[in-house]
Amino acid sequence: MSDNLLEIRGLQVAFDGFRALDGVDLTVGAGELRFLIGPNGAGKTTLIDVITGLTRPTAGSVRFGGQELVGRREHQIVRLGVGRTFQTSVVFEELTVLENLDLAASFRRPLWSLLRSRRGVPETVDKALETTGLTALAGSRAGVLSHGQRQWLEIGMLIAQEPRLLLLDEPVAGMAQDERARTGELLTQVARDHTVIVVEHDMEFLRRYASQVTVLHEGRVLTEGSVEQVRADPRVQEIYLGRAREGAEDAVR
Amino acid sequence: MTAFQDSQPAIEAPPPDPAAPAPAEPSVTGGPSVTGGPSVTGGPGRRARLAGPAAFAAVAVVMLVVMPLALEPFRLGLLAKYLCYAIVALGIGLAWGKGGMLTLGQGVFFGLGGYAMGMYLKLHDAGGDLPDFMVWSGVEKLPALWGPFGNPAFALAMVVVLPVVMALLLGALVFRQRVRGAYFAILTQALAAALVILLVGQQGLTGGTNGLTNFFDFFGQDLAADSTQRGLYLVVALVLGVLYLAAWQLVRSRFGRLLVAVRDGEDRVRFLGYDPATVKTLTFAISAGMAGIAGALFVPVVGIISPALLGVVPSLELVVAVAVGGRYALAGAVLGAVVMGYAKTYFSEELPEAWLYLQGALFILVMTLAPKGLAGVAAALRHVRTSRRAAA
Numbered sequence: 001m002s003d004n005l006l007e008i009r010g011l012q013v014a015f016d017g018f019r020a021l022d023g024v025d026l027t028v029g030a031g032e033l034r035f036l037i038g039p040n041g042a043g044k045t046t047l048i049d050v051i052t053g054l055t056r057p058t059a060g061s062v063r064f065g066g067q068e069l070v071g072r073r074e075h076q077i078v079r080l081g082v083g084r085t086f087q088t089s090v091v092f093e094e095l096t097v098l099e100n101l102d103l104a105a106s107f108r109r110p111l112w113s114l115l116r117s118r119r120g121v122p123e124t125v126d127k128a129l130e131t132t133g134l135t136a137l138a139g140s141r142a143g144v145l146s147h148g149q150r151q152w153l154e155i156g157m158l159i160a161q162e163p164r165l166l167l168l169d170e171p172v173a174g175m176a177q178d179e180r181a182r183t184g185e186l187l188t189q190v191a192r193d194h195t196v197i198v199v200e201h202d203m204e205f206l207r208r209y210a211s212q213v214t215v216l217h218e219g220r221v222l223t224e225g226s227v228e229q230v231r232a233d234p235r236v237q238e239i240y241l242g243r244a245r246e247g248a249e250d251a252v253r
Numbered sequence: 254m255t256a257f258q259d260s261q262p263a264i265e266a267p268p269p270d271p272a273a274p275a276p277a278e279p280s281v282t283g284g285p286s287v288t289g290g291p292s293v294t295g296g297p298g299r300r301a302r303l304a305g306p307a308a309f310a311a312v313a314v315v316m317l318v319v320m321p322l323a324l325e326p327f328r329l330g331l332l333a334k335y336l337c338y339a340i341v342a343l344g345i346g347l348a349w350g351k352g353g354m355l356t357l358g359q360g361v362f363f364g365l366g367g368y369a370m371g372m373y374l375k376l377h378d379a380g381g382d383l384p385d386f387m388v389w390s391g392v393e394k395l396p397a398l399w400g401p402f403g404n405p406a407f408a409l410a411m412v413v414v415l416p417v418v419m420a421l422l423l424g425a426l427v428f429r430q431r432v433r434g435a436y437f438a439i440l441t442q443a444l445a446a447a448l449v450i451l452l453v454g455q456q457g458l459t460g461g462t463n464g465l466t467n468f469f470d471f472f473g474q475d476l477a478a479d480s481t482q483r484g485l486y487l488v489v490a491l492v493l494g495v496l497y498l499a500a501w502q503l504v505r506s507r508f509g510r511l512l513v514a515v516r517d518g519e520d521r522v523r524f525l526g527y528d529p530a531t532v533k534t535l536t537f538a539i540s541a542g543m544a545g546i547a548g549a550l551f552v553p554v555v556g557i558i559s560p561a562l563l564g565v566v567p568s569l570e571l572v573v574a575v576a577v578g579g580r581y582a583l584a585g586a587v588l589g590a591v592v593m594g595y596a597k598t599y600f601s602e603e604l605p606e607a608w609l610y611l612q613g614a615l616f617i618l619v620m621t622l623a624p625k626g627l628a629g630v631a632a633a634l635r636h637v638r639t640s641r642r643a644a645a
């Protein structure tokens with residue numbers, strides 16, 4: 001059990017009586033790349049929100065590396081080594097790409113040392129630029145980036161934080177086909193030396209890059225397993241077929 | 254690596270352009286562009302980089318050499334007063350422009366600094382007796398609160414300590430609870446109103462509505478003498494210059510970038526591992542300290558500190574001035590305070606009733622048509638000129 005980086009038990013979240021999460025158990029081992037899927041409103045984003053302190057659960061626990069995360073504030077959870085991206089990417093448009101990454105990389109520095117000017121570029125920032133392929137855009141304002149580039153910048157900021165656990169909420173949503181492929185490669189690369197949880201709807205993407213999959217449905221874990229196992233599960237076929245006939249049929253085939 | 258090496262010179266560049274546009278318009282200052290940083294080999298990049306320090310130096314020469322020679326004592330005194338306001342405006346520019354904290358109560362901190370200085374001067378002038386206004390209001394013994402302010406070192410320390418501590422306490426209470434936006438603005442405004450009521454109510458302790466006035470001696474100098482006022486002007490101008498450079502360093506540091514990030518996406522900043530409440534509280538405290546220093550300088554320059562100088566209206570007027578000058582640029586804030594100071598003096602002499610409305614109209618005009626204020630307009634003009642030159 002000590003190999004498990006993340007252990008979620010009996011997690012419940014209610015919004016005005018509506019149960020967004022209804023007793024979720026989830027275990028993710030160190031070094032794993034885990035995909036989290038489920039139809040719209042299944043509670044995927046809510047789950048990430050709870051892990052990262054944005055939403056308080058009504059019951060249950062989230063243990064990360066043996067420490068309880070529930071009850072801690074967002075920045076404290078980041079400081080323990082949990083990083084996330086958002087479904088709609090949020091970068092600081094006024095700052096340059098480099099400055100965005102540099103801020104992400106600097107949170108462990110004492111506050112007073114932030115008052116000095118930045119001299120040079122920290123190695124982690126350099127690496128994040130390289131990994132995300134944004135080196136040529138380092139000096140540009142983040143506001144001028146394309147949608148895909150923003151998502152990469154967010155992933156880059158996440159890498160620059162050097163977290164132990166990365167949570168990515170739909171990193172390829174709204175991306176063009178070639179951008180998806182690049183993101184997939186990026187993901188595979190990041191997953192080599194990090195523990196990663198990816199929320200993703202896109203079945204094609206899943207087929208290509210996923211190994212372990214957890215299916216969430218109406219606030220509960222429906223099933224868990226390899227991509228093949230999950231795809232063969234009739235209940236999974238049903239929720240996808242029931243919800244959205246067109247795309248889903250192809251998805252579970 | 255090459256991209257960073259290119260952008261390094263911009264990061265190392267010394268002093269700022271006092272008339273510079275906000276970072277909102279990096280293209281104008283020749284900041285890093287989409288194609289990489291300003292070129293290392295000089296050209297427009299180098300010129301843009303030197304424009305800032307050159308403009309700062311030029312303004313410094315005008316303020317420190319030309320003005321004292323050109324202006325008669327009365328006019329120089331007025332300018333000194335506006336520069337005191339400019340110091341407050343600098344703090345507002347930092348808190349509001351860079352940090353997104355609309356503070357409508359800077360008069361509180363200005364007042365704390367002003368009263369700390371005023372108390373020392375009153376005690377010094379009284380030379381061991383009770384200050385004159387206390388005698389008039391029938392106070393027989395020096396109130397305990399006043400005692401330590403007879404010591405100049407203590408009083409000068411309090412000029413900064415009182416506003417900073419108060420802002421730290423307020424910030425710690427308010428920002429941790431995620432109070433922001435209009436709620437924060439109203440809270441600071443209420444604070445200004447409360448302080449006025451407190452001061453007015455304590456006639457014997459604070460001089461009431463009249464405040465503290467009738468100062469004669471300032472650290473051994475006769476306050477009525479032109480030479481003293483000239484010296485005070487120079488001190489105010491120097492303090493403003495030093496604080497400007499400090500604020501500019503703060504803005505370009507990592508902390509400054511973090512501050513802008515907090516302004517634009519406080520909730521996102523938490524997920525970078527920082528507590529926005531800390532960043533905001535510190536910045537608010539710095540802006541409060543600036544207001545305190547300004548208040549302390551204001552007292553010998555103008556000869557009075559009273560509730561009317563630090564209430565809701567003067568606090569608002571300074572925010573309007575910063576908006577008119579351009580809140581996103583530190584230089585805009587400073588410029589706004591001076592311009593609006595002159596405008597107020599002029600219009601209050603010529604059309605006293607119209608000033609209030611004029612000011613309101615100007616504020617609305619700026620907020621709707623030129624949200625970046627005078628600094629933004631200047632930057633836009635410069636941009637047009639450079640692109641014309643580039644086209645030619």
Ligand SMILES: Nc1ncnc2c1ncn2[C@@H]1O[C@H](COP(=O)(O)OP(=O)(O)OP(=O)(O)O)[C@@H](O)[C@H]1O
Pocket residue numbers: 015018020038039040041042043044045046047087201
């Ligand atoms: N703050 C909130 N208040 C009320 N209801 C909410 C809130 N956040 C989420 N919900 C509801 O909780 C359910 C789960 O939402 P969640 O965003 O976690 O779904 P999701 O699996 O991420 O879906 P999607 O694929 O559309 O992103 C939805 O029915 C949603 O409407």
Ligand SMILES: [Mg+2]
Pocket residue numbers: 044045046087169
């Ligand atoms: Mg979601």
